Amino acid sequence: MEIIRANRVNKYITDALRIAHSLKEWFNENGVKSMEADLFFDNLIVAVEGNETIGFACYSSYDGIMQLIWLAVERGYQGRGVGTKLLNWVEDEARSHGIALIQVETLPDEHSYEPYKLTRKFYYNNGFVRVAYKKARLEGWDDQVVLEKRL
Numbered sequence: 001m002e003i004i005r006a007n008r009v010n011k012y013i014t015d016a017l018r019i020a021h022s023l024k025e026w027f028n029e030n031g032v033k034s035m036e037a038d039l040f041f042d043n044l045i046v047a048v049e050g051n052e053t054i055g056f057a058c059y060s061s062y063d064g065i066m067q068l069i070w071l072a073v074e075r076g077y078q079g080r081g082v083g084t085k086l087l088n089w090v091e092d093e094a095r096s097h098g099i100a101l102i103q104v105e106t107l108p109d110e111h112s113y114e115p116y117k118l119t120r121k122f123y124y125n126n127g128f129v130r131v132a133y134k135k136a137r138l139e140g141w142d143d144q145v146v147l148e149k150r151l
Contacts, residue, residue, distance in 0.1 A: 001054070001082065003089045006044045013039045015046065015053035019072050025115040026072065030140060038069050045089055047073070047082050057086040059093075065148075066094035068104040087126055091151055100151050105144040108133060123147050 006012035016039055020027040027035065038058050047055035055073035059066060068090055073082045094102055104123060107116040109130070128147040136143050 001047055001049045001085065003085060004046050004048055006046045006056075008040060009044075012044060012046045012053060012056070016044065016056040016058075016070075016072070019053070019056060019074050020070075022075060023072055026119070035070055042069055043093075045086060047077075047086055049077075055082045055086055057090055059090050061094070061097075061099060064099060064101070066090065066099045066102040068102060071104075083122060084126060091149075095151055101148055102151060103131075103146055103148045104128065105134065105146055107142055108145040111142070120147075123149075 004012070013036075017032065017036060020032050020035055035058070039056075042058050042060040045057050045059075046053045053074075054077045056070070057068065058070040059068050061067060068087070071083060071086055073086075091102060094100075106119050106123065107113060109120060124147075126149070128149045130145050131148050132146040134144045134146060
């Protein structure tokens, strides 16, 4: 498996959106619509095995903090370390630019929705801790928790 920087490469944006559409329990239509713009404007990396894109991460930075915006792995590759490799790549990128903190937002622990229990477990197992609770800013969106990891 190889991690590729894929900024503004239409093929990889399309592949990432395909993966997101296939994971409906994590990404609803509003999320995928927002994701499409983020994948174009922000940094995109993809995990590729052979000719197949099997995962992606979208990230940016703001005020000296690395922001992990989206991370997803093709269903058949989940649990095989692909997400961790993508996360490690983003962490290494942050360190290489002197950034010592990475944040991600996700559904709060108070939500019992099973797929996001797995999401939070992934981040907690990778050293993230909960630092804030954010009320939804837009109608139809969910509250979020901010998780962060010191690098």
